[in-house]
Amino acid sequence: xxxxxxxxxxxxxxxxxxxxxxxxxxxxxxxxxxxxxxxxxxxxxxxxxxxxxxxxxxxxxxxxxxxxxxxxxxxxxxxxxxxxxxxxxxxxxxxxxxxx
Numbered sequence: 001x002x003x004x005x006x007x008x009x010x011x012x013x014x015x016x017x018x019x020x021x022x023x024x025x026x027x028x029x030x031x032x033x034x035x036x037x038x039x040x041x042x043x044x045x046x047x048x049x050x051x052x053x054x055x056x057x058x059x060x061x062x063x064x065x066x067x068x069x070x071x072x073x074x075x076x077x078x079x080x081x082x083x084x085x086x087x088x089x090x091x092x093x094x095x096x097x098x099x100x
Contacts, residue, residue: 001082005055008075012048015068018055019044025058038062 011017021042024030030038039062049055057063059080068074086092 001059001080001084003057003059004079004081005049005057006077006079007049007051007053007055008077009073010049010051011074011076013046013066014070015072015074016065017049017074018047018057018063018065020047020057021045021062024062025060029060030062035062 005018009015021038022045024038024042027038042062047055047057082092085095091097
């Protein structure tokens with residue numbers, strides 16, 4: 001699965017850019033109780049993206065954004081893509097039968 005964030009506005013440290021722990025998705029789903037210990041031994045990376053830019057990421061990568069310190073927008077269109085079927089009874093919107 002991959003997520004694409006299309007930035008309608010520039011996003012940097014001043015207005016809450018996304019912070020990620022690179023490679024953290026390789027550990028699979030990390031329990032909330034274990035996140036502090038992962039953060040303590042990891043280095044975060046700030047993902048500053050300009051207006052019209054795109055950020056591609058794995059959904060399981062540990063990520064967060066800080067509150068905006070500037071009175072500006074940080075609008076993003078967030079899209080998720082996957083090639084695997086969801087466990088029943090869930091269905092992707094694009095699967096046959098979703099619109100019947």
